[in-house]
Amino acid sequence: MSAQTTETARGAVLEARDVAVHFGGVKAVDGLTIRLTEGRIFGIMGPNGSGKSTLLGAITRLTPLTRGTLVFDGAEFHDAPPSQVARMRIARTFQTVRLLPHLTVRQNIQLGADARQDAGSALPWARRPRRTDTSEAVDTAIRRTGLDDVADLRPQELSYGTQRRVEIARALAMDPRLLLLDEPTAGMNQKERAEISRLLRELRAEGLTQLLVEHDVQMMVDTCDHVFAMNFGVLIAEGPPAEVVRDPRVQEAYLGKKWRDHA
Numbered sequence: 571m572s573a574q575t576t577e578t579a580r581g582a583v584l585e586a587r588d589v590a591v592h593f594g595g596v597k598a599v600d601g602l603t604i605r606l607t608e609g610r611i612f613g614i615m616g617p618n619g620s621g622k623s624t625l626l627g628a629i630t631r632l633t634p635l636t637r638g639t640l641v642f643d644g645a646e647f648h649d650a651p652p653s654q655v656a657r658m659r660i661a662r663t664f665q666t667v668r669l670l671p672h673l674t675v676r677q678n679i680q681l682g683a684d685a686r687q688d689a690g691s692a693l694p695w696a697r698r699p700r701r702t703d704t705s706e707a708v709d710t711a712i713r714r715t716g717l718d719d720v721a722d723l724r725p726q727e728l729s730y731g732t733q734r735r736v737e738i739a740r741a742l743a744m745d746p747r748l749l750l751l752d753e754p755t756a757g758m759n760q761k762e763r764a765e766i767s768r769l770l771r772e773l774r775a776e777g778l779t780q781l782l783v784e785h786d787v788q789m790m791v792d793t794c795d796h797v798f799a800m801n802f803g804v805l806i807a808e809g810p811p812a813e814v815v816r817d818p819r820v821q822e823a824y825l826g827k828k829w830r831d832h833a
């Protein structure tokens with residue numbers, strides 16, 4: 571990996587410059603430039619297939635870039651392996667629940683803390699360093715997400731909304747510098763969505779930078795400081811959410827008449 575520092579990245583936690591991810595002829599992301607500054611909540615909105623999840627995959631290095639530059643804390647990392655991303659403390663939740671059913675809530679969250687430790691060795695074949703005690707990080711993540719009462723239950727004993735909170739707790743157990751959330755409120759009712767929005771805003775107050783992929787426009791407006799709107803892999807608008815949802819290009823691409831009338 572190149573550890574070149576760049577002047578233009580100063581003040582940004584993450585920059586993606588002219589990032590493209592093509593799958594054969596499908597240009598899932600096609601020349602996207604975004605800048606995430608410290609301690610703010612950024613949103614990505616866009617219709618199905620516009621490239622939102624692919625962008626998160628590119629940032630976590632699970633999906634190879636076709637071209638472009640990724641910079642985290644001033645260091646380029648677009649050539650780094652995914653294990654390096656965990657070491658940089660970039661954590662992610664997925665679009666669908668990915669909890670291990672035979673483990674308790676606490677054990678699932680423990681996996682997040684372990685992921686960071688496992689990333690500690692630059693040589694995967696080398697003997698692992700002795701583990702430090704991560705129980706405090708796990709306890710903090712459980713408390714932070716209000717899961718104390720269900721910590722010893724298994725995922726199938728929980729509501730869907732609570733399972734999604736466990737996923738956020740697992741990501742928090744990594745003690746992230748940047749948290750990527752892929753539709754964390756999908757399938758939730760209004761009350762559960764409001765709870766997640768409140769949690770994300772509390773995490774922001776503690777300084778955590780977040781990038782949230784979300785279809786729920788109200789959730790975006792209530793939660794995000796700055797929103798990027800994508801369509802066909804390119805950025806069509808960005809700015810404060812209340813402005814972006816009124817942008818004619820965004821309304822045309824994504825929101826439809828209903829929101830236009832509402833707005």
Ligand SMILES: Nc1ncnc2c1ncn2[C@@H]1O[C@H](COP(=O)(O)OP(=O)(O)OP(=O)(O)O)[C@@H](O)[C@H]1O
Binds near residue numbers: 617
């Ligand atoms: N591994 C892959 N191989 C081929 N095409 C892919 C792959 N992953 C994504 N795509 C395509 O890339 C485009 C962008 O998909 P992506 O999942 O990033 O969109 P999205 O905005 O996250 O959509 P959604 O809101 O439905 O989750 C789509 O056309 C999709 O079919």
